[in-house]
Amino acid sequence: MIDLLIKDGLIIDGTGSPGFHAAVGIEGDTISILRGDVSDIEAKQVIDATGKIVCPGFIDVHAHSALMILHDPQHLPKVHQGVTTELIGVDGNSYAPFTSQQDLKDFIVLNAGLDGAPPITPSWSTVSEYLDEYDKKVSVNIAYVVGNSPIRISAMGWGNRKPTTLESDRMRGLLRESMEEGAVGISTGLDYPPGSYADTDELVDLSKEVARLGGIYHTHVRYALGDRFLDPYREAIDIGRRSGIPVHLTHMHPKKAYPESSLRLIDQVEDARKEGLDVTFDCIPYPHGGTRLVALLPQWTHDGGLATIYDVLRSKEGREKLRKEFSQGYRESWDHVWLTYFKHQRNKIYEGRSVEEVAEMAGKPIMDTICDLLLDENLQISFHSSGLDPELLPVFFTYPPMMVGSDAMLLGDYPPALAYGSFPTVISKFCRDDRRFSLTEAIRKMTSYPAQLLGLKYRGTLRDRMKADIVIFDYNEIDAPATRDNPKQFCKGIDYVIVNGKIVVDHxxxxxxLPGRALKRV
Structure with missing residues (x-):
């Protein structure tokens, strides 16, 4: 007798091949594809999937769930989308390895506006210990890229300088240990200090170590570099060229600021692939995204760590320098920078409001409003804004080397809508309603293709002996009702989500x- 039988559904196996009618048998955490008459097969539980799609669980290649899922392991916003595996440690901002517990605690504070600051007690140091925190304790599987920020902090501190020879050796050693303990690659977030203090040569050096061990380079590019458009991606591709590492360009998207030329980003990827380089990218399916509010501060404010940031925010001289240097672009659009994730009740009135509104309510200039709130909230505020070109966004999704990364912050009363609706939106809007690509291609982008990128050998397809990560949904009903003004709405049309053979979501x-596993690199 098998544990679970899924019968009479249309199987779309994740490979991009046409769908076919068959049954899926699950025994333990492993599947078998059963063709023909299954009436004689005995199962402890049977799911009638008549009229439904049966496909592999979705894989999110850019997740900011690392800490919040430890606090809330059911992980409802993501599992309701059909997500069964997430990649954490992105943007260079990860939480292992740390050789100092104080550095780990400080880094959690620094990155709280992106990954949250839930009431947990971090007790790990190594990647192995860290990944054990997730194994069979959360709803979804977790894969991990080690950020260059903790590597840099542990080897040479928080300062903006080049490493010495000994410090470079130490970084390579920490990186090698992290890969041997299960990381699938290295990530960078080259707008986020202190990892952003690494120059190209330093990143090539680290990437060579990762490439030797079969890992990937997952990068939030250095957006302030050169022309601030193509040059950031040129640097990333050059790192791949010089080190031999596969390059994944995370949240590469068309920008409103370059409406006529955003397709040149895709041309650049295509040229690199024609050259023989392994270059892929992911994109979010919404025209807005966000990050930690402290990320708007210039890089020099972080030189030395938290103490420097607090000194700048508190001092008259620091604020005056910020006024002079602050981004002209943001200064013109503060009415489209929306804040969330306030811990103090006195600041809850600002949830979901723009910086411009908050400054008016507080009766202060914008820069003083930002500095005062960051101090009062211990840096943990998040923001999101609209900067993507909604007309070209679907075009990016049609490109074959593209996959889906939600970039979802699960924070505050007004998180970005993509935290609740990314994966259903790809199917319901781009595939079904707009007919940009086929359903088989949509599912490939969210299953087997990211599994291939991350080296997840037994995930991403529905075939014999694969792991039982499965989504069952109604193609005509699947929908993502989340909006900017009302983001906390679960998607519709997904009947079942199965992780490692266990039904996690049932109607x-x-x-x-909580059957999620830590998927360590083999």
Whole structure:
């Protein structure tokens, strides 16, 4: 007797091949594809999938769930989308390895506006210890890229300088240990200090170590570089060229600021692939995204760590320098920079409001408003804004080397809508309603293709002996109702989400199972 039988559904196996009618048998955490008459097969539980799509679980290649899922392991916003595996440690901002517990605690504070600051007690140091925190304790599987920020902090501190020879050796050693303990690659976030203090040569050096061990380079590019458009991606591709590492360009998207030329980004990727380089990218399916509010501060404010940031925010001289240097672009669009994730009740009135509105309510200039709030909230504020070209966004999704990364912050009363609707939106809007690509291609981008990128050998397709990560949904009903003004709405049309053979979501209800595994690099 098998544990679970899924019968009479249309199987789309994740490979991009046409769908076919068959049954899926699950025994333990492993599947078998069963063709023909299955009436004689005995199962402890049977799901009738008549009229439904049965496909592999979705893989999010850019998740900011690292800390929040430890606090709330049911992970409802993501599992309700059909997500069964997430990649954490992105943007250079990860939480292992740290050789100092104080550095780990400080880094959590620094990155709280992106990954949250839930009431947990971090007790790990190594990547192995860190990944054990997730194994069979959360709803979804977790894969991990090690950020260059903790590597840099542990080897040479928080300062903006080049490493010595000994410090470079130490970084390579920490990186090698991290890969051997299960990381699938290295990530960078070259707008986020202190990892952003690394120059190209330093990143090539680290990437060579990762490439030797079969890992990837997952990068939030250095957006302030050169022309601030193509040059940031040129640097990333050059790192791949010089080190031999596969390059994944995360949240590469068309920008409103370059409406006529954003397709040149895709041309650049295509040229690199024609050259023989392994270059892929992911994109979010919404025209807005966000990050930590402290990321708007110039790089020099972070030189030395938290103490420097607090000194700048508190001092008259620091604020005056910020007024002079602050981004002209943001200064013109503060009414489209929306704040969330306030911990103090006195600041809850600002949830979901723009910086411009908050400054008016506080009766202060914008820069003083930002500095005062960051100090009062211990840096943890998040923001999101609209900067993507909504007309070209679907075009990016049609390009074959593209996959889906939600970039979803699960924070505050007004998180970005993509935190609740990214994966259903790809199917319901781009595929079904707009007919930009086929359903088989949409599912490939969210299953087997990211599994291939991350080296997840037994995930991403529905074939014999693969792991039982499965989504069952109604193609005509799947929808993502989340909006900017009302983001906390679960998607519709997904009947079942199965992780490692356990039903985690059953018709919109979490079953209580926490079967997610830490997917360590083999």
């Amino acid at each position: 919109g209800k979490h079953t209580g199972f």
